[in-house]
Amino acid sequence: MMGCPPAAGRRLAAAAALLCLLVASSASAAEHKALLQAAKGDELQGRRHHRHAYAAMMYMGTPRDYEFYVAVRVMMRSLARVGADADRVLIASDDVPRDWVRAMREEDGMRVVVVENLKNPYEGNLGGMNRRFKLTLNKLYAWSLVDYERVVMIDSDNIFLQNTDELFQCGQFCAVFINPCYFHTGLFVLQPSMDVFNGMLHDLEIGRDNSDGADQGFLVGCFPDLLDKPLFHPPENGTKLNGTYRLPLGYQMDASYYYLKLHWHVPCGPNSVITFPSAPWFKPWYWWSWPILPLGLSWHKQRWDDLGYAAEIPMVLMELLMYIAIIAITKLARPQMTKLCYNRRPEKQSALVQGLIKLAGIVALVAAYAIPFFVIPCTVHPIMGWSMYLFGVLTLSLVVINVFQLPPLAVLTAWLGIIGMLFAMANPWYHDGITRILAVVGYAFCSAPFLWASIVRVLDSLQTMLERDPFFPRLGEPAQETEFSKLY
Numbered sequence: 176m177m178g179c180p181p182a183a184g185r186r187l188a189a190a191a192a193l194l195c196l197l198v199a200s201s202a203s204a205a206e207h208k209a210l211l212q213a214a215k216g217d218e219l220q221g222r223r224h225h226r227h228a229y230a231a232m233m234y235m236g237t238p239r240d241y242e243f244y245v246a247v248r249v250m251m252r253s254l255a256r257v258g259a260d261a262d263r264v265l266i267a268s269d270d271v272p273r274d275w276v277r278a279m280r281e282e283d284g285m286r287v288v289v290v291e292n293l294k295n296p297y298e299g300n301l302g303g304m305n306r307r308f309k310l311t312l313n314k315l316y317a318w319s320l321v322d323y324e325r326v327v328m329i330d331s332d333n334i335f336l337q338n339t340d341e342l343f344q345c346g347q348f349c350a351v352f353i354n355p356c357y358f359h360t361g362l363f364v365l366q367p368s369m370d371v372f373n374g375m376l377h378d379l380e381i382g383r384d385n386s387d388g389a390d391q392g393f394l395v396g397c398f399p400d401l402l403d404k405p406l407f408h409p410p411e412n413g414t415k416l417n418g419t420y421r422l423p424l425g426y427q428m429d430a431s432y433y434y435l436k437l438h439w440h441v442p443c444g445p446n447s448v449i450t451f452p453s454a455p456w457f458k459p460w461y462w463w464s465w466p467i468l469p470l471g472l473s474w475h476k477q478r479w480d481d482l483g484y485a486a487e488i489p490m491v492l493m494e495l496l497m498y499i500a501i502i503a504i505t506k507l508a509r510p511q512m513t514k515l516c517y518n519r520r521p522e523k524q525s526a527l528v529q530g531l532i533k534l535a536g537i538v539a540l541v542a543a544y545a546i547p548f549f550v551i552p553c554t555v556h557p558i559m560g561w562s563m564y565l566f567g568v569l570t571l572s573l574v575v576i577n578v579f580q581l582p583p584l585a586v587l588t589a590w591l592g593i594i595g596m597l598f599a600m601a602n603p604w605y606h607d608g609i610t611r612i613l614a615v616v617g618y619a620f621c622s623a624p625f626l627w628a629s630i631v632r633v634l635d636s637l638q639t640m641l642e643r644d645p646f647f648p649r650l651g652e653p654a655q656e657t658e659f660s661k662l663y
Contacts, residue, residue, distance in 0.1 A: 227343040228262040228323045229254055231331055234292060234310040235270045239455070244275050245482070245554050246331040246460050248283055249474065252481040255284070257338045262323070266316045268292050290316050296379055297388035307455070308389035312379070315390075317365055318372035325415070330361040332458050334449040334474055336439075339426065341409035346418040348398055349407055351427035353452070358401055360391050361450045362427050430459075430470055434608040437469070449473075461553055462560025466601040475556050484559075487552040491563055494550060498570040505574050529641045536579045536637045540586065543571035561597065565590065581636050588629035592622050 231247050251263045264286045265279055271289075279285045293312045317328045325343040342349070347366040350358035375397065386392035398419060407420035423444025430451045433439060439446045449470065451457070457464045459474035478484075547567025551560050572586050599618040605611040 225260065225262045226324045227260075227326070227340070228264045228286075228320060229259060229327045229329060230264040230266060230317050230320065231329050232266040232311075232313050232316070233271055233275075233331075234268040234313055236310065237307045239307075239553070242458070242460060242553050243331050245478070246458070248279060248482060249460070249478045250329070250331055250333055250335070251279075251283055251285055253335045253477050256477070256481075257335050259335075259338060260340055261327075261343065262286055264288060264320065264326075266290055266313060268310065268313060288316070288320070293376075293379065295388070296382050297385045297392075299388075308387075311390040312393060314360065314394075315372065315375050318367050318375065319369060321367045321369055323367055325364060326367055327362065327364050328360075330450070332451040333362060333427075334459065334470070334477070335447065336449065337445070337447050339445075339447045342422075342426065344409045344413065344415050345407050345422070346416045346420050348401070349420045349422050350394075350398075350401060351422040351424060352402065353424065353427055353429045353450075356402070357391070357395050358398075358421075359427050359450070359452065360394055361452060362422075362448060363394075364422070430468065433470060434468075434611075436607050437605060437611065462551065462555050462557045463548070463564075465557035465561075466597060469601070471557060478554075479556065484556060487555040490552050491555060491559060494563060494567070498567055501570050501574065505577055508577075532641060533634075533637045536575070536581070536633075539575045539579070540572075540633065543575050544568050544589065546571060565594065568593075579637065580640050581633055585629040585632035585636070588625055592626055595622065 229251070231250065233243065233247055237243070247265065251265075254261075254263055263284065266288050267276060267290070269289050269291055276287050276289075280287050290313065292310050293315060295309050295312050298309055314328055317326050320326050325345070327339070327342050342364050345364040347368075348363065349365075350360065350363035353359045375393075378393075378397070383393065384396050386395065401419055401421060404419045404421050407416070407422050410416065423441075425441045425444030425446050426448050427450050428439065428441060428446065428448065430449055432441075433449070439449075451459055451468075451470075457468055459468065459471040460478070461471070465471040465475075547564045550567070551563050555563075568590055569587070572590065573583075575581065576583050576586050596615070596618065599615050600611070602611070602614065605614065
């Protein structure tokens with residue numbers, strides 16, 4: 176066997192050592208680059224910390240995008256409050272504002288996964304207000320979260336009352352039946368799988384039957400036999416089940432059930448999650464939903480504790496200043512308003528003009544009660560919202576009273592009735608929901624005659640005003656001062 180000379184061996188050993196050093200350095204650089212790329216990706220989408228996740232979705236294009244943004248943040252924070260041991264993932268469409276994404280990632284601790292909106296082939300089946308469900312098929316992206324063993328997909332109109340991590344022990348698909356025939360997609364458990372996800376995309380392409388044109392009808396078609404499956408009971412040893420299961424009602428309690436007893440007690444399962452699948456105008460975050468829906472205070476308490484109302488308070492203050500300015504201007508302009516109402520021209524107004532003036536008075540009264548409702552921030556705290564509404568109605572009603580010379584008590588009867596209705600609904604001593612409903616109906620029945628009398632009084636006052644001297648001077652003709660106006 177021939178060997179290398181000693182000097183050549185040393186040179187060869189040195190070269191080998193240098194080569195190993197270069198390889199190690201190159202590997203270290205590649206690893207460092209990979210870590211930087213991973214860190215960059217982690218900054219964009221968030222890193223997986225747990226084996227399981229609670230996931231919600233957000234998309235744009237509805238009139239209430241901001242409201243659902245706030246709702247998602249409150250719901251996700253409520254999961255942290257009940258001690259959920261899982262990641263919180265948001266499936267966000269690529270047009271969600273970047274500052275919203277940043278807030279949810281950095282302030283709320285969510286992992287944000289940005290996706291493209293799935294084309295809805297059933298869009299033609301959506302009519303009217305249901306068009307807001309056009310992009311709910313984005314829920315299917317939950318099956319693409321293959322970093323997780325189980326995912327609980329949830330809607331933003333849920334309130335978590337206690338920890339529900341036992342749901343991660345459920346099978347490949349589990350959902351709650353709050354409807355006798357169809358399960359509800361406001362909360363369901365799934366096992367992520369790219370094969371299932373791609374199969375669902377294929378079903379969208381071929382146009383699988385969909386009863387409602389949204390995610391509800393599509394998923395019911397994917398799992399048509401769920402009603403016949405066994406009820407989920409979490410194994411005590413913590414193992415995961417396989418297959419599909421029905422979830423007990425306590426995991427998706429329709430808020431409508433609450434109002435029968437004014438408390439929760441579902442004996443066949445945990446009282447864990449409240450959902451609000453009712454009319455979209457009565458979600459728990461809207462200020463006007465309380466005290467019609469007392470559970471709204473629970474939602475706002477969570478928001479107060481976690482997020483506060485920093486975004487809405489400046490708008491409320493500006494609105495308050497606007498109403499104060501309107502009151503001041505009305506007070507200063509009142510003498511001029513009176514001069515408009517009394518003019519010595521002898522001819523009478525035509526019946527058409529009188530009818531238009533009376534209609535203008537009625538429209539002004541309706542506007543005084545309607546306008547404040549629409550200018551208040553939708554997700555402000557109910558106490559602040561109702562206070563601003565009542566103050567706004569009072570302010571605009573005073574304007575109408577001064578312009579049309581109406582009796583104040585008659586105009587403000589409905590205002591006083593609203594205050595009484597709030598107290599009747601918010602009474603904390605009702606034993607159950609039936610008693611509450613009967614009390615509210617009784618109050619409405621007793622107050623209806625007063626409201627009717629005030630309407631008649633306002634119409635009579637408008638007619639009396641029109642039967643006086645003509646209402647307005649002719650165009651281009653200077654108004655003549657009367658003895659009455661000189662009193663001002």
